[in-house]
Amino acid sequence: MKLYLLPGACSIGIHALLAEIGKPFTTEKAARANTPEFDTYRRINPKGKVPALIRDDGSLLTEFPVIALWLARMNPELGLIPTDIEGEIRVLEMTEYLVSTVHMQGYTRLRRPEKFAPSEADHAAVRAFGLGVFQAGLDRAEQLLEGRDWLFGAMSIADFALFYLEHWAVVNALGSPGPRCQAHHERLWSRPAIRHAIESETGSA
Ligand SMILES: N[C@@H](CCC(=O)N[C@@H](CS)C(=O)NCC(=O)O)C(=O)O
CATH class of the missing domain: 3.40.30.10 (Glutaredoxin)
Known part of the structure; x- marks a missing residue:
């Protein structure tokens, strides 16, 4: 592979x-x-x-x-994807949201506003909109992480989608990941x- x-x-x-x-x-x-x-x-x-x-x-x-x-x-x-249908669709739902909304519609607007608006005069507004989408994703994850280490209790593929967004937030100082997201990022980042x-x-x- x-x-x-x-x-x-x-x-x-x-x-x-x-x-x-x-x-x-x-x-x-x-x-x-x-x-x-x-x-x-x-x-x-x-x-x-x-x-x-x-x-x-x-x-x-x-x-x-x-x-x-x-x-x-x-x-x-x-066990990175639940075997029961309800568990599986919830993990896929979150993974899809993190990638196609939080990343593609949020983070990409923040980092590449020119993809969404050719005129530089609009870029600040595009970035502001993107930040809102990005932060909403981090906030949603923060809620899900209440009282647990992984988004859905056990480690799943959704945690790896969240990981790269958290990593971007930390490395590029974008958005405000809450304490649970920060701990979640560290939980994966600290694995050798x-x-x-x-x-x-x-x-x-
Ligand atoms: N829908 C794709 C999106 C992939 C994507 O946008 N990747 C970005 C990197 S984060 C990329 O390849 N960018 C290179 C470029 O635009 O030149 C997926 O889920 O894998």
Whole structure:
């Protein structure tokens, strides 16, 4: 298995999940749009995004929630996705919300306002809207974490989606993660395999 990543991007969530699972995998740096290497990367992943997983049969898997679900299902002994239907859909509901709303509609507005408004005059308003969406996600997670270590009691793939958002909040000082989110981030970040994996992305491990 090979994970295509960009250092510090949302692919850290899948990288952390792979580290937690503990089975052999490799990583390779993808390329950003508007770089000379991008055309080569798009031949591997036509969407040009990360995370992208090349499975052992050579097939490509994209989209964070889908990659995470596939990894969880392939490693059922770890219980990263509940086996009862209600438990499963709640974990998927939160994972989907964190990725497609909090990240794509919130964080992306904060960091890349030009994707949403061509005129620079609008960027402050776009960022403010994005911050609201991002903070609402952190607040929702803070509520769910009341009295427990993981979003749904036991560690699940949703915790790895939250992890990368918390990491961005901490590293980039964006939003205000509450004490439970901070502790949740630290809970994953302090796991040696996860920390080593993420730090190795930027060569600082
Ligand atoms: N819907 C995709 C979103 C992936 C995504 O937006 N990835 C960003 C990194 S956080 C990316 O590849 N950005 C590279 C670029 O836009 O050049 C998913 O869930 O995996």
